[in-house]
Amino acid sequence: MNKAELETHRDLNIPGLNRRRVDVWMPEAYHADPNQSFPVLYMQDGQTVFDSWRKGIPGWEIHLAISRLAAEEKIFPPVVVAISSTLNRPGEYLPAKALKHSDGIDLVEESNLVGKITASNIVSDLYLAWMVHTLKPAIDQRYRTLRDPQNTALMGSSLGGLISLYALCEYPDTFGKAACLSTHWPAVGDGMLAYLDEHLPSPGQHKLYFDYGSEGLDREYEPWQTSVDALLRQKGYREGKDFASWHFTGEDHTTTAWKNRVHIPLTFLFGTVDQ
Numbered sequence: 156m157n158k159a160e161l162e163t164h165r166d167l168n169i170p171g172l173n174r175r176r177v178d179v180w181m182p183e184a185y186h187a188d189p190n191q192s193f194p195v196l197y198m199q200d201g202q203t204v205f206d207s208w209r210k211g212i213p214g215w216e217i218h219l220a221i222s223r224l225a226a227e228e229k230i231f232p233p234v235v236v237a238i239s240s241t242l243n244r245p246g247e248y249l250p251a252k253a254l255k256h257s258d259g260i261d262l263v264e265e266s267n268l269v270g271k272i273t274a275s276n277i278v279s280d281l282y283l284a285w286m287v288h289t290l291k292p293a294i295d296q297r298y299r300t301l302r303d304p305q306n307t308a309l310m311g312s313s314l315g316g317l318i319s320l321y322a323l324c325e326y327p328d329t330f331g332k333a334a335c336l337s338t339h340w341p342a343v344g345d346g347m348l349a350y351l352d353e354h355l356p357s358p359g360q361h362k363l364y365f366d367y368g369s370e371g372l373d374r375e376y377e378p379w380q381t382s383v384d385a386l387l388r389q390k391g392y393r394e395g396k397d398f399a400s401w402h403f404t405g406e407d408h409t410t411t412a413w414k415n416r417v418h419i420p421l422t423f424l425f426g427t428v429d430q
Contacts, residue, residue, distance in 0.1 A: 160186075160218070161205075169289075171281050173241035177201065177290070179298065180218050182225060182232035192299040194233040194306035194425060197286065197330075199248065199315030201237030203410050215414045217421075224418060230425040233308065234298055236290070240315075246276035248314035249342060250321035252354070256346035279318060280325075287326050304331030304360070308424050312336040312413050313372075317343065320351075320363070327356035334364040334420035336413050339372070340379030348382055358391040363398040364420040368406030377402070399423050 164177045178201055185193060198204050198217070206214045217235060225232040241247065254277060295302050307330050309319035316335030323333040340347060365383065367376040384400045392398045401419065406412040 169285050172247065172278060172285060173243055175201075175241055176239040178205065178235075178237040178239075179294070180205065180235040180237070181298070182218075182221060182234070184225065184232055185234065185299070189299075192301050194231060194308065195236060195294065195298075195300050196233040196308045196310055196424070197236045197238065197291075198309075199238060199240065199311030199318055200244075201239040204235065204237040213411055213414060215410060215417055217414075217417055220414075220418050220421060224421055224425075228427060229422055230427060233306075233425055234294075234300060236294055238286070238290070243276055243278070245314060245342075246278050247282040248311075248318040249277055249279055250317055250347065250350065251277050251279045252325075253321065253343045253346045253350035256343075256349035279321065282318070283322050283325055286322065287329050291329065304329060306331070308332035308334070310334040310336070310420065310424075312410075313339045313408065314342060316365075317347070323361060323363070324351065324354040324356065327361060331360065332362040332364075332424045334424055336365075336417075336420065337367050337373050337408050338365060338376065338380070340383075341375055344379075347379075348386065351383065351386055355387070355390050355392075358387075358393065358397045361397065362424060363387070363392070364401075364423045365399070366401035366403060366416065366419070368403045368408065368412055370405065371407035371409070373406065373408045 160181050162179045166174050167177060168174055182193065184191065203214050204217050206216065221230070221232050224230040294300060309322050309330055311319040316338035319333045320335050323330045365380055367373045367380055380400060387398050388394065403416060
């Protein structure tokens, strides 16, 4: 990756939350035209977004996917803000208001941390407030961005998918689009459905992308995703226009799987042809 394309902001001090790193990637066109502003994609689990983040575990390489799609004139390339997760990832990503409707927490994907989850650890509302009131204004001030909701998107996988959806529902005047890959619905169960029934923004101004595979943790997701899709249709969301929902047979709950299909949500969120 060209160093001019990436800026790293390390060890950010955030009151009430763990310190973290934020990486900001700018597409090639950003430096080619100093008068042009760009949409922004806020991504969860930022340490996985670009290159390999752990020995033997590949990253999403989203910069390569965006560059390829932009070269093919299939998308308007966004600036990517990759927000690293911390040891309290479940506490920051579990939707607090949805948990009020839930019977419990199923954190199979975070089995090593289950014993550490308490009510005081659920700080997702604080995390979103920091994103909206501190991080986004700083990004908009430092970089040439399109600041309206229609040009401000979120993306995440698993619990990162949950918090991306929650962010759009809590701040619909800030975020206009969200892509939720392999969303870990069992973490909040019916609580998320009850929350969405009350808090989904009106259709027509927002876009939602969902997907899941058929292997590993993903094989648990079909009934939940089917219920969410039905709720979206009931609320007036048009499939293919306001929301998309994909099932990938044979795919599992890994960064490799998300890397291999990330071009699909990118095209849905930032496509040059309106769906």
